[in-house]
Amino acid sequence: MSTDVREVTLEIGDKEFTFTLTPVDVTKYFNAMTQTNKVAPANNLLVTxxxxxxxxxxxxxxGNVVMVMQLANLLMEEYAPDVEAVVKKPSDTLNA
Structure with a gap:
């Protein structure tokens, strides 16, 4: 696993908050999310x-679950590497 540590600063209202994300933090966040459990892992990511x-x-x-999810999503967007990828669509012609 990469040792990519990223510091992200979010301005919420008139205050700045600095988050330090590691691959372990992000992996824990994704592994804790389930179909019925998304807010608690996001909250834990932010707090830890x-x-x-x-x-x-x-x-x-x-206190607002939508805010929790939005903030966690902002962190993930900033943590994610820039990837240039194109999805190739299958050809309309059949292979004969």
């Missing part, structure tokens, strides 16, 4: 990766 001294200031923003 934010700088410790910012945790208390972040918690009031985590």
């Amino acid at each position: 990766t934010v700088e410790q001294e910012q945790r208390a200031s972040l918690k009031p923003h985590l």
Whole structure:
């Protein structure tokens, strides 16, 4: 597994919050998500990766489940590498 550690700063309202994401954090987040359990893993990702001294200031923003999911999605978008990929569509002609 890569040792890719990424620091992401999100501005929420008038405050900045810095999150440090590692491959282990992201893997735990994805592995904890299930069909019926998405908010708790997102909340855990936010709380465990934010700088410790910012945790208390972040918690009031985590009362709304939609906000939790949006913030986690922002972190994942910033963590993800830039990938240039094109999906090749199958040819309309049949192989004879």
